[in-house]
Amino acid sequence: TVLFVSHSMSSVKKLCDRAILLDGGEVEASGDVSDIVEIYLSGGKARAESGAGPIYFAPREDLAMQILSVALVDETGQPRDKFVVGESPVLQIEYEVRQPIDGMAIQFQLMRNGDAVLTQADNESPASDDIRPPGKYRVRVQMPDFLNAGKFVFSAIQTNRLRKTATNHSVRLDQKEAMLHFEIREAEEQRRIISHALEAGPVVSDQSWQTKLLLRSKNTPDSSGSAIL
Incomplete structure (x- = not known):
């Protein structure tokens, strides 16, 4: 068993899957690392509200x-x-x-x-x-x-x-x-579809996306319905 002690929450989350929160030498909470980190960053249970x-x-x-x-x-x-x-x-x-x-x-x-x-x-x-x-x-x-x-x-x-x-x-x-x-x-009205393969980051912005067709593939119908051969 390896006990890792740190105030770096990012390091704790990367290295551990379980965590213990101490307050004045007493165990305040223990469990899943994400849950304990959230309690810690909220100032402990007493300040969570x-x-x-x-x-x-x-x-x-x-x-x-x-x-x-x-x-x-x-x-x-x-x-x-x-x-x-x-x-x-x-x-x-x-x-x-x-x-x-x-x-x-x-x-x-x-x-x-x-x-x-x-x-x-x-x-x-x-x-x-x-x-x-x-x-x-x-x-x-x-x-x-x-x-x-x-x-x-x-x-x-x-x-x-x-x-x-x-x-x-x-x-x-x-x-x-x-x-x-x-x-x-x-x-x-703000909900948008985001690929589940990518985790949403901490910031969001309204970029303008511009798409331009560079080369039409062969055998692809044009606007008239005729295929380009």
């Missing part, structure tokens, strides 16, 4: 900057954990800065079936180099509208302080893991 949130965190005065709450909302600001293909979920983060911080950046990672779909940070914004004064802030970031049907989870939401060094070193300020999960479904 939290869905879109909002989720609030107890204050920690020892932190120079702290994430106060996270939520998933629609474009009108209403919490939701179910969307249809083409809609754009909005990640909402409220945080508090307790002392002036320069070069602060917020980063998130979005996962589907244990694999990273999107990792993004706001450190490319010109404002990220500014000194952020003490106060409470709210940031909203809209997800792209090309996410395909499936179950998604924000595996990490973190804030970093960027250090201007040759190695672009950063210091972790605060981090929350596997806090928000949501589902994207296809509407009835």
